Amino acid sequence: MLEQAFEQAIAAVRPMSDAELDQPIPNDIVMGGAPKRAVINGIVDHTAHHRGSLAVYARLRGKVPAMPYA
Numbered sequence: 195m196l197e198q199a200f201e202q203a204i205a206a207v208r209p210m211s212d213a214e215l216d217q218p219i220p221n222d223i224v225m226g227g228a229p230k231r232a233v234i235n236g237i238v239d240h241t242a243h244h245r246g247s248l249a250v251y252a253r254l255r256g257k258v259p260a261m262p263y264a
Contacts, residue, residue, distance in 0.1 A: 215231040
């Protein structure tokens with residue numbers, strides 16, 4: 195599901211021009227009028243947050259999570 199979500203995000207962003215990516219996010223109540231390109235960093239941060247949470251839960255259950263950067 196994560197791979198499919200990334201593919202969908204890439205497909206949505208790839209055709210956008212730099213000018214379009216610099217436009218503010220419409221109806222934005224979360225990112226304070228940031229440009230559309232800021233969503234990319236938001237996705238990266240959000241994914242890292244969940245990966246970290248899953249690692250904590252695994253450790254609490256006595257597991258050693260795999261290093262994702264190896």
